Amino acid sequence: MSIxxxxxxxxxxxxxxxxxAERLETYYEGKxxxxxxxxxxxxxxxxxxxVGLGIILILASNWDDFPKSAKTFFAFLPLVIGxxxxxxxxxxxxxxxxxxxxxxxxxxxxxxASISLISQIYNIEGDLGFFLMTWSLLxxxxxxxxxxxxxxxxxIGWVTWFGxxxxxxxxxxxxxxxxxxxxxxxPHVVYLFRQKPESNFLSFHNWMLPGSVAIMLGTFAxxxxxxxxxAYFALFSLFYGLGELKAFSRRHPxxxxxxxxxxxxxxxxxxxxxxxxxxxxxxxxxFDFVDRFLGAEFPxxxxxxxxxxxxLFLGPKEGQKRVIRPFGxxxxxxxxxFVIGQFTVFATLLINVLILxxxxxxxxxxxxxxxxxxxxxxxxxxxTLVICRFFDTELPFLVxxxxxxxxxxxxxxxxxxxxxxxKKDE
Amino acid sequence: MNKQTLLxxxxxxxxxxxxxxxxxxxxxxxxxxxxxxxxxxxxxxxxPNDPFRGKYITLxxxxxxxxxxxxxxxxxxxxxxxxxxxxxxxxxxxEVYSYPxxxxxxxxxxxxxxxxxxxxELFIEYPFNRFYMDEEKAYPAxxxxxxxxxxxxxxxxxxxxxxxxNPILLDVLIDGIPIAEVVEEQEIELE
Numbered sequence: 001m002s003i004x005x006x007x008x009x010x011x012x013x014x015x016x017x018x019x020x021a022e023r024l025e026t027y028y029e030g031k032x033x034x035x036x037x038x039x040x041x042x043x044x045x046x047x048x049x050x051v052g053l054g055i056i057l058i059l060a061s062n063w064d065d066f067p068k069s070a071k072t073f074f075a076f077l078p079l080v081i082g083x084x085x086x087x088x089x090x091x092x093x094x095x096x097x098x099x100x101x102x103x104x105x106x107x108x109x110x111x112x113a114s115i116s117l118i119s120q121i122y123n124i125e126g127d128l129g130f131f132l133m134t135w136s137l138l139x140x141x142x143x144x145x146x147x148x149x150x151x152x153x154x155x156i157g158w159v160t161w162f163g164x165x166x167x168x169x170x171x172x173x174x175x176x177x178x179x180x181x182x183x184x185x186x187p188h189v190v191y192l193f194r195q196k197p198e199s200n201f202l203s204f205h206n207w208m209l210p211g212s213v214a215i216m217l218g219t220f221a222x223x224x225x226x227x228x229x230x231a232y233f234a235l236f237s238l239f240y241g242l243g244e245l246k247a248f249s250r251r252h253p254x255x256x257x258x259x260x261x262x263x264x265x266x267x268x269x270x271x272x273x274x275x276x277x278x279x280x281x282x283x284x285x286x287f288d289f290v291d292r293f294l295g296a297e298f299p300x301x302x303x304x305x306x307x308x309x310x311x312l313f314l315g316p317k318e319g320q321k322r323v324i325r326p327f328g329x330x331x332x333x334x335x336x337x338f339v340i341g342q343f344t345v346f347a348t349l350l351i352n353v354l355i356l357x358x359x360x361x362x363x364x365x366x367x368x369x370x371x372x373x374x375x376x377x378x379x380x381x382x383x384t385l386v387i388c389r390f391f392d393t394e395l396p397f398l399v400x401x402x403x404x405x406x407x408x409x410x411x412x413x414x415x416x417x418x419x420x421x422x423k424k425d426e
Numbered sequence: 427m428n429k430q431t432l433l434x435x436x437x438x439x440x441x442x443x444x445x446x447x448x449x450x451x452x453x454x455x456x457x458x459x460x461x462x463x464x465x466x467x468x469x470x471x472x473x474p475n476d477p478f479r480g481k482y483i484t485l486x487x488x489x490x491x492x493x494x495x496x497x498x499x500x501x502x503x504x505x506x507x508x509x510x511x512x513x514x515x516x517x518x519x520x521e522v523y524s525y526p527x528x529x530x531x532x533x534x535x536x537x538x539x540x541x542x543x544x545x546x547e548l549f550i551e552y553p554f555n556r557f558y559m560d561e562e563k564a565y566p567a568x569x570x571x572x573x574x575x576x577x578x579x580x581x582x583x584x585x586x587x588x589x590x591x592n593p594i595l596l597d598v599l600i601d602g603i604p605i606a607e608v609v610e611e612q613e614i615e616l617e
Contacts, residue, residue, distance in 0.1 A: 065560075072452065076445075083441050090437055111444055118448040120482075120558040122455040123595040134447055141440040145433055170502060 003028050037098065038200075044102035045150050052078065052109035068121060075117035082107030089146060104148035108155075111138045129171025132162035136181060143188050149201035152188050153208060159185075160212040167219030175219060182212065193247060206248065207257035210239050214261060220300050226282050227297035229269075230338050234304035236265030237331035241311030244325065266330055267381065270355050274388055276348040279341050292342070305331065326361035330354070355385045363414065370418055379411050455594050462589035463531060465509065465517040467552070469582050469598065481564035482556040483605075485584055485598065490538070490550045492519035499524060499548065503537045506591060507550055516583060519550055526591055534591040554586050554595035563609045567598075570608050574600045 004025070011021045055078050066074070085103035093099035112135045119126055136158045142151040163178035165171050189209065192202040217235055221228055242248060243259025253259075272278070292298070308331050312324060333354050341347030359381035366375025386403050468488040492507055499505060499522070508520045508530040526532060538551040559567055574580040582605075585596045598605045 075448065079444060079448075083444065087437060087441075090433060114444070114448045115451070118451045122451065123482075123554060123556060123558055124451060124455065125553050125556050138440075138444050138447065141436060141443075145437050145440065 040098040041101050044098040045105050048102040048106040049109065052082075052106045052113070055113070071117070071121045075114050075121065078110035079107075079114040082110035086142065086146060094146075100146045100148050101150045104142050104146050104151040105154070107142055108139050108151055111135055127171050127173065128169075129162060129165045129173035132158055132165060133173050133177055133181070136162060140181070140184055143185065147188075147191075149188070149192065149199075149205070152185055153201070153204055155185055156182075156205070156208045156212055160208075160215060163212070163216045163219065167216060178216060178219075198251070203251070203255035203257070206255060207261070210242075210258045210261045214239075214265065217300075220296050222295035222297055224292045224295040224297045226342075227292055227295065227301055229273075230335070231297060231301035231304050233266065233269055233334050233338075234301060234308050234331060236262045236269070237328075237334075238262070238304055238308040238311060240266065240327055241308055244328065245311075245314075263327060266327060267384075270330075270334075270351060270358075271384060271388055273351045274348065274355060274385065275392055276345050279345045279347045282341050283343050283345055283347075305335065326358055326365060330358060333357075352385065352389070355381065359385065367414070367418065370422060372415065372418060375414055375418060376411070379407070379414060382410075383407050454592065458589040458592050458594045459587050459596070462587035462592075462594065464596075465511075465533075465586050465588060466515060466583045467517050467554075467586060469584050481560075482558040483564060483567055483598065485552075485555045485557060487550075487552055487555075487584075489516070489518045490552070491547045492522045492550060494544055494546055494548050495521045496524040496544060498543060499537050501537050501539050505535050505537055505550070506532045507535050508532045509588075517586075522548060522550070531588070532591050533586075533588050533593050552593070554584065554593045557584070557595060557598045557605075559606065563606060566609045566612060567605050570600060570605065570612065 007016070007021050007024050010016045011018070016024070082103065086107045089096070089099040089103040115131065115135065118124070119131075136155055139151060139155055139158070142148055143155060159178060159181045162173070162181070163175070166173050166175050166178065189202075189205050192199060192205060196202060214232075214235060217232060218228065220231070239258040240262030243256045243262055248256050248258055312328055312332075337347050337350045337354065340350065359378050362378030362381060363375055364378075366372070366378055386407055390400055390404075469485045503524070506523045506526050508523070508527055509517050509532060510520050512518050521527075523532075526534075533552070535553060536551045538549040574582045580601055582598065582600045584598050586593045587596060588594075600608050603611075
């Protein structure tokens with residue numbers, strides 16, 4: 001391990017004493033232990049999932065040769081094995097993540113396998129939505145009994161799938177069940193925040209939960225889909241605001257699912273709305289303006305806007321002063337543009353101006369913090385805007401070419417200046 | 427009661443629930459098989475693939491229209507279809523209701539398509555339209571069915587037991603021979 005070499009080197013150079021060297025070695029030995037435990041958990045879970053799926057596939061072949069009683073026995077066998085492993089993990093290995101997570105993963109799939117196999121034996125059709133809902137509800141207790149995050153992640157995935165089937169396809173199940181089932185996993189996420197704030201499982205949850213909500217928001221469509229535009233933008237702004245809270249922002253940036261989904265969502269929507277097609281459609285005026293406020297979409301949009309603005313005023317502070325980054329303000333600018341867009345295509349120009357302003361503010365933030373990542377992100381926003389306009393404006397090639405040159409030069413100059421300033425400070 | 431005891435109780439309850447759902451499916455199905463009336467429905471199939479439940483043949487039924495006796499129904503609505511038998515002993519749907527009719531044999535189904543008013547015919551989607559087979563037999567079975575449906579002297583039908591409107595599909599036969607046997611005979615002939 002490289003840290004061992006470093007310790008020897010520092011000891012040899014007289015930078016650290018023997019006592020410090022010994023304490024460092026003990027500390028890193030302990031950490032190595034926990035990282036090999038992590039590998040065991042990962043491989044244990046993968047193995048359990050593969051074994052579970054493999055059993056399903058093996059039993060599915062040569063099925064016709066078994067009498068019904070044998071088929072029924074095999075249908076329950078994975079479930080019994082999974083429950084046995086879960087019971088052992090609960091009673092004897094509760095502190096071993098390798099055991100609790102692997103047995104949870106196996107039991108999760110065994111539940112679905114038993115119901116599927118019985119359906120097959122009796123040729124029962126069944127509604128996919130109800131099947132997924134039943135499976136998820138039967139698996140929910142595993143999360144809390146075995147404190148299993150794998151079960152939790154699988155549960156969120158399955159509940160989202162259920163929501164998609166009920167909300168976008170057809171099922172006799174109720175969409176309210178999605179939201180209730182979604183809320184049921186929150187206590188486990190709170191537990192992870194409090195007890196295991198640095199865990200990778202928490203990072204995965206930070207991606208899956210906002211991802212699931214973003215997918216499901218569209219199910220509120222009730223004939224006034226344009227109002228969902230505002231709802232989605234507010235949702236992404238809300239996620240961004242969440243991501244700026246200390247609970248999320250103090251961890252590694254790549255684990256900050258809400259911020260990345262929020263930022264990515266807002267920028268994607270802004271870029272899409274920088275083209276005039278959608279504004280032409282929205283401002284056509286061949287339907288009653290008042291109707292747009294009568295469906296389910298408007299109250300949902302209002303709630304999300306309210307939530308996002310509340311976070312704006314609860315966000316991180318530096319001393320007494322509220323710190324709001326450029327994209328924290330975007331929703332406030334988007335709302336009036338959206339209202340204007342109900343009547344005129346002029347909103348297209350305003351969106352383009354908004355994107356340009358966000359890009360410039362981001363560049364400015366990057367310059368002030370001497371942060372190359374933020375600076376280049378701002379430049380990337382402006383570059384993307386320029387590329388979008390390349391495709392849909394009537395500007396002569398010469399002008400477009402000069403624009404690209406200007407942005408490219410901007411990249412070089414801005415990065416050069418920051419690096420030069422850093423060198424000077426050193 | 428300490429935490430460990432609570433966890434064990436919770437685990438036992440979870441295990442019971444996980445057994446109860448498939449167990450109930452088995453009990454309901456066996457009850458229909460034991461006490462239900464047997465019907466034969468003339469069929470004409472195709473063959474898709476469900477990732478969770480193995481390979482199956484999707485069955486379409488020749489006699490799948492009946493008169494709507496109730497309020498306006500739309501696609502996907504639950505319906506109750508009264509059944510009779512034709513001269514050859516095959517099931518034929520008579521009338522469609524939005525509630526279980528008393529004093530008649532009926533099967534629970536869904537509206538396939540059409541938004542008919544009372545007195546008009548509508549198309550029925552029967553719930554027993556999947557017959558699960560060994561994955562290696564499902565495709566040859568479909569081919570055997572296509573041949574049967576092309577041949578005017580051949581008839582294929584599904585054997586279904588129905589009790590209180592709940593159906594269980596038992597088998598699919600071509601000219602009286604279970605389809606799995608038909609496929610096996612064809613495989614033997616090829617060898």
